[in-house]
Amino acid sequence: MTNDTPGARGGPTGSTPTRSADQRAQRTQQRAGHSRLRRRLSGMLALGVALLAAGGLYTVFAPQPQTAHAQEDPALVRQGEQLYDNACITCHGVNLQGVRDRGPSLIGVGEAAVYFQVSTGRMPATRQEAQIAQKPVSFSPAEIDALGAFVQANGGGPVVPKSGLTGGDPARGGELFRLNCASCHNFTGRGIALSSGKYAPAIGDVNPQQIYAAM
Structure with missing residues (x-):
């Protein structure tokens, strides 16, 4: 005699709907995760x-930026090397790597840094100070070019544009000066004293290349 009562549908067969629902929920979660x-x-x-x-x-x-590795006249580079060996090597090292407690590395500073520091009389320095003082210029323009060519050829870095620095809008230049420079150099460009023994020099007699190189 067949037992058709609901209780007879228990056991493994009776759990199928629950498993199917769980599997569907699991597949839905997997699809959502994917x-x-x-x-x-x-x-x-x-x-x-x-x-x-x-x-x-x-x-x-x-x-x-105006950066480059110089492709200079080899004779100019050799002249710069001679000047460097005579006036700079003690503080800046044989390979421009710098000498501890004497002078910084010149690798990457380029012709621009040489031009600024030497053409304004800051270099060669006579002693270590909070800020290197300006002195009478020690090198001629041709010698400064040679030093710059040597440092540029061996260390690379920024170069100084030979032209194109004075064709801008003076009004815009004045605005930039007031926003970025006047707090140290004074609104009239006369310079002022700063903290820790430093000072911002007067800039009334500097040329466009020196301004560019300083920045």
């Missing part, structure tokens, strides 16, 4: 593409 992962990966990929694009645009459109 969907979230895909969205996260897509977002990361989009961010990466955007960053690469922004970097590429910046490289194309950002102002480029």
